Amino acid sequence: MHQKLEDKFNVIHPTNKNATYSSIMNYSDDLKKPLQRWYRYKEGFSIELVKQLIEDYNKNPNGVILDPFLGSGTTVITANKLGFKGIGFEVNPFSYFLSKCKLRNYEEDCIKEFHKSFNEITKKAMERVDKYPLPKLSISEKVFDDEVEDFFMTVKQFIEKAEYKFVETQELMLLGWLSSIEELSNYRKAGNGLKKRKYVKPRILSKEDGFSVIGNNYQNIYEDITNNHFDFNIEIYNDSSLNMESYISEGSISGIIFSPPYANCFDYTEIYKLELWFGEFVNEYSDLKNLREVSLRSHLNGNLVIPEDAVVTDTLELLLKELETKELWDKRIPKMLKLYFNDMFRIIDNAYKVLENEGFCSIVVGNSAYGGIVFPTDLILAEYAESIGFTVDKVEVDRYIITSSQQYEMTKNNKKFLRESVVCLIKK
Numbered sequence: 001m002h003q004k005l006e007d008k009f010n011v012i013h014p015t016n017k018n019a020t021y022s023s024i025m026n027y028s029d030d031l032k033k034p035l036q037r038w039y040r041y042k043e044g045f046s047i048e049l050v051k052q053l054i055e056d057y058n059k060n061p062n063g064v065i066l067d068p069f070l071g072s073g074t075t076v077i078t079a080n081k082l083g084f085k086g087i088g089f090e091v092n093p094f095s096y097f098l099s100k101c102k103l104r105n106y107e108e109d110c111i112k113e114f115h116k117s118f119n120e121i122t123k124k125a126m127e128r129v130d131k132y133p134l135p136k137l138s139i140s141e142k143v144f145d146d147e148v149e150d151f152f153m154t155v156k157q158f159i160e161k162a163e164y165k166f167v168e169t170q171e172l173m174l175l176g177w178l179s180s181i182e183e184l185s186n187y188r189k190a191g192n193g194l195k196k197r198k199y200v201k202p203r204i205l206s207k208e209d210g211f212s213v214i215g216n217n218y219q220n221i222y223e224d225i226t227n228n229h230f231d232f233n234i235e236i237y238n239d240s241s242l243n244m245e246s247y248i249s250e251g252s253i254s255g256i257i258f259s260p261p262y263a264n265c266f267d268y269t270e271i272y273k274l275e276l277w278f279g280e281f282v283n284e285y286s287d288l289k290n291l292r293e294v295s296l297r298s299h300l301n302g303n304l305v306i307p308e309d310a311v312v313t314d315t316l317e318l319l320l321k322e323l324e325t326k327e328l329w330d331k332r333i334p335k336m337l338k339l340y341f342n343d344m345f346r347i348i349d350n351a352y353k354v355l356e357n358e359g360f361c362s363i364v365v366g367n368s369a370y371g372g373i374v375f376p377t378d379l380i381l382a383e384y385a386e387s388i389g390f391t392v393d394k395v396e397v398d399r400y401i402i403t404s405s406q407q408y409e410m411t412k413n414n415k416k417f418l419r420e421s422v423v424c425l426i427k428k
């Protein structure tokens with residue numbers, strides 16, 4: 001069945017001479033670039049890819065580019081640099097905050113105020129460290145070594161108490177502080193959540209380390225906003241893109257570029273929970289629950305109630321039927337998959353509505369496997385998009401996904417479908 005579906009579309013594998021995207025998908029170098037270095041957003045994508053997609057597909061020189069899954073803002077930043085207005089949606093308040101701070105024009109006096117503030121506050125915190133209450137997150141007390149924790153929380157107190165002329169200064173101060181969490185903490189982002197760091201010898205950090213990490217982040221932000229003489233033209237919303245229709249009028253967008261969460265049980269509110277709690281974007285577990293319920297159903301922590309009008313395509317129905325016969329590590333997985341695709345189909349419906357004629361939509365997405373069955377998300381989405389009127393220009397495979405040895409054995413007949421691809425759609 002997978003091959004039959006594949007044969008319906010122009011699928012380009014990395015070995016094909018027409019493959020253009022796989023060589024520009026690598027994102028790690030971008031994390032050293034201005035703006036992108038403010039925060040190591042793990043799932044961000046490459047500036048080059050966004051540029052290439054706009055060059056290949058955008059027909060309207062005065063067009064507007066939309067990213068319904070903004071993350072750290074790569075699409076909107078790149079679109080702006082190429083002269084296009086950018087619109088974005090992001091449901092996670094921390095990621096939204098990060099993008100908001102990156103995509104802003106700062107006045108000279110604000111930049112000066114920021115420079116003065118970070119020099120003063122980090123020095124003051126070195127001299128006078130106090131104890132401050134931690135967030136209600138269950139692991140709060142284990143996040144930092146004692147000395148770093150006191151230094152870190154003291155910096156935050158100073159930021160909160162300082163009187164700023166510009167609210168933007170305080171936000172930049174908070175962002176530089178939040179960006180230091182991962183480097184200073186005893187946890188790292190790994191796979192589907194946070195993992196305690198393991199060292200042969202215990203790693204003990206001091207307040208001097210805190211001073212250097214935070215200071216370095218502030219310095220990078222300072223240099224980037226000082227050297228940026230760019231005028232951002234953006235509209236971004238801290239809301240689910242499933243609501244995009246209420247914000248964007250029909251036929252007003254020339255291109256859509258995005259990478260949604262993949263159907264791999266990856267919960268972004270779990271991955272970013274230190275930033276969410278320490279940054280006070282969530283203060284109670286009920287806040288976290290609410291956030292999980294409005295994010296795309298790519299994980300098991302969301303609202304897994306299937307609506308009566310859920311859309312299930314024939315391909316999806318067949319795969320879900322096959323899944324019923326398999327033993328799964330969580331019995332809610334079939335429900336999650338049904339809801340994931342329902343959410344993605346709604347995004348594609350909305351994308352079609354807001355696009356102008358000849359507009360394009362490029363989706364970077366990874367496939368997944370459960371119980372040995374590969375769910376070819378790229379082809380399922382392409383098939384659905386075609387059924388509502390899109391032309392599928394191509395599905396270009398970017399890379400193959402490496403699986404565990406057990407998963408490899410179970411999926412080896414379909415292993416070429418375990419991959420990440422760019423699905424390129426045109427509204428004709």
Ligand SMILES: C[S@@+](CC[C@H](N)C(=O)[O-])C[C@H]1O[C@@H](n2cnc3c(N)ncnc32)[C@H](O)[C@@H]1O
Nearest residue numbers: 044045069071072074090091092240241295296
């Ligand atoms: C793969 S990341 C996007 C990364 C982005 N391309 C970048 O360069 O940083 C997917 C993002 O979708 C966000 N998200 C999940 N559900 C959403 C929803 N319903 N509406 C808007 N954003 C959502 C997640 O918080 C995450 O930041």
